[in-house]
Amino acid sequence: MNDSHPDKLEAVDHLVARYLHRQAEQIDATRLAARVRAQWLSSTTEPQMSTPPTKERSPAPSRRWAQRAAWAVATTLLLFAGFIGGRHLASSSASAAVILRDVHSAHLQDVDRCYRVQFAPDPKYWDGKNQFKGPSESVLWTRGDRFWADVQIAKIRLLIGRDEEGTLWASPSPSKGIRFTDRLSDLPEEVEFACRVNSMSLPALVEDVLADFDLRSHGPSSHAGAATNLVWANLKPGRSHRLLSTALLEIDARSDVIMRLVLWTIDEGEPKGTITFTLIDSDTIGDAQYRLEAHVDAGATIERHDLTRPTPASPPAASPTNGKL
Amino acid sequence: MEADLAETTQSKSDRDALNSWVSETCPAALAYAISLVHDVGTAEDLVHDCYGRLLEKADQYDLLQDGRPLLFKAITNACINWTRRKSPVVGLDRVAPPATRRDSAPEHALMYRELEEAIGVALAELEVQQRAVVELQALGHSLVEVAEMLELSQSNTRVLLHRARKQLARRLQPFLEENPK
Numbered sequence: 336m337n338d339s340h341p342d343k344l345e346a347v348d349h350l351v352a353r354y355l356h357r358q359a360e361q362i363d364a365t366r367l368a369a370r371v372r373a374q375w376l377s378s379t380t381e382p383q384m385s386t387p388p389t390k391e392r393s394p395a396p397s398r399r400w401a402q403r404a405a406w407a408v409a410t411t412l413l414l415f416a417g418f419i420g421g422r423h424l425a426s427s428s429a430s431a432a433v434i435l436r437d438v439h440s441a442h443l444q445d446v447d448r449c450y451r452v453q454f455a456p457d458p459k460y461w462d463g464k465n466q467f468k469g470p471s472e473s474v475l476w477t478r479g480d481r482f483w484a485d486v487q488i489a490k491i492r493l494l495i496g497r498d499e500e501g502t503l504w505a506s507p508s509p510s511k512g513i514r515f516t517d518r519l520s521d522l523p524e525e526v527e528f529a530c531r532v533n534s535m536s537l538p539a540l541v542e543d544v545l546a547d548f549d550l551r552s553h554g555p556s557s558h559a560g561a562a563t564n565l566v567w568a569n570l571k572p573g574r575s576h577r578l579l580s581t582a583l584l585e586i587d588a589r590s591d592v593i594m595r596l597v598l599w600t601i602d603e604g605e606p607k608g609t610i611t612f613t614l615i616d617s618d619t620i621g622d623a624q625y626r627l628e629a630h631v632d633a634g635a636t637i638e639r640h641d642l643t644r645p646t647p648a649s650p651p652a653a654s655p656t657n658g659k660l
Numbered sequence: 661m662e663a664d665l666a667e668t669t670q671s672k673s674d675r676d677a678l679n680s681w682v683s684e685t686c687p688a689a690l691a692y693a694i695s696l697v698h699d700v701g702t703a704e705d706l707v708h709d710c711y712g713r714l715l716e717k718a719d720q721y722d723l724l725q726d727g728r729p730l731l732f733k734a735i736t737n738a739c740i741n742w743t744r745r746k747s748p749v750v751g752l753d754r755v756a757p758p759a760t761r762r763d764s765a766p767e768h769a770l771m772y773r774e775l776e777e778a779i780g781v782a783l784a785e786l787e788v789q790q791r792a793v794v795e796l797q798a799l800g801h802s803l804v805e806v807a808e809m810l811e812l813s814q815s816n817t818r819v820l821l822h823r824a825r826k827q828l829a830r831r832l833q834p835f836l837e838e839n840p841k
Binding site for chain 1: 678679682683686687688689690691692694695701702704705706707708711712715742775776779780783794795797798799800822825826828829832835836
């Protein structure tokens with residue numbers, strides 16, 4: 336009986352069918368089924384509301400600078416210049432999820448990565464007057480949840496970062512540093528958003544920042560000889576986000592590292608501008624660089640600020656706690 | 661008020677039915693996807709996404725009636741696209757010489773496991789489209805349905821199926837001789 340004999344081919348079908356049936360019996364699909372149901376139920380039952388606008392804060396004068404700086408950084412470090420490579424393969428949010436999982440693994444490696452961050456305001460958003468709303472450029476180092484950035488907004492230069500303990504800090508000059516005492520979850524939304532984005536921490540970026548977004552991949556495409564995957568994040572139907580309308584991730588297909596991240600930001604529903612993160616270096620710079628101490632002089636004044644808004648029942652945190660290094 | 665209540669009840673009933681549909685179809689769908697992509701995590705992500713897209717359109721399709729072929733079509737295409745996008749890495753454990761029966765008389769369980777492994781290896785060696793065709797057919801889909809799922813002509817599908825079966829028959833020769841059905 337040769338390989339093409341009908342009985343033999345039929346026997347093959349029988350073996351394959353039995354094999355697949357057996358595999359299905361052995362596989363524990365309960366976790367996946369629960370995941371599918373949970374997502375579906377959340378999309379059908381969740382109230383589809385936009386994030387309520389944060390109340391206007393009335394910070395004490397001594398805290399205003401810190402708040403303004405943080406806002407400026409959030410604005411500045413929000414991203415970017417458009418880059419869209421060729422797209423020629425079918426879109427797939429499934430492959431997007433796979434790509435992002437690989438990206439997550441790549442960004443878990445103990446490597447410090449350096450990104451150039453450019454903010455290009457939308458002409459409707461920036462009238463050329465308020466310097467804090469204007470174009471800005473910064474250099475961002477990031478590893479895991481840590482980051483530090485050298486930010487230039489108009490004539491103002493500012494360093495900002497988050498250390499291994501999650502403490503957010505800023506330094507307007509070598510003689511002065513500020514530590515923000517809030518936990519990440521207590522920070523104003525804009526600042527928290529900037530921290531999550533700037534740390535480039537997957538899955539924080541994907542699960543938190545882009546939680547309300549549909550992810551779709553386009554790629555691989557070839558740009559300057561390097562194969563890249565593009566992942567677009569667009570708001571899910573009926574969802575809204577207070578700060579972001581669209582995101583684009585350009586990922587090196589070989590190393591799974593984010594080469595470029597573009598965020599289309601919004602302000603009260605109107606286009607605010609684009610923020611672009613472009614990978615410019617990878618190196619090992621050490622833990623110390625993510626700490627405030629590495630960026631201020633010995634003996635510099637260190638203030639402690641609280642970014643959370645005061646509640647009526649508690650006195651406003653008007654006075655920063657000053658200290659010397 | 662009563663209309664709202666009726667609508668709510670109907671909605672809950674539909675949701676329960678679709679929940680059951682997910683539970684019932686999920687094991688076979690996942691097993692099929694794993695067989696195509698050879699990676700549990702990837703298969704879960706792909707299947708999850710396919711369910712998501714179908715359930716989003718639950719108001720347009722009768723998923724309880726027609727959902728299974730739609731689901732398997734979506735999974736087939738997602739897995740084939742994923743496989744083609746990734747470089748064809750086949751684990752060393754998947755590359756094996758043609759299956760051979762052991763000389764010593766194996767116990768039934770051992771022989772069964774041997775057969776399972778041999779089928780798994782033989783399927784893994786097929787080109788992904790052939791694998792999809794032969795598996796979909798083994799899962800009970802007609803040639804016409806399989807052709808439609810893969811968006812191929814029936815003649816092309818038939819050729820793919822024939823080649824896949826032939827290759828499998830060659831690889832599983834010792835088992836087929838021992839136990840043709």
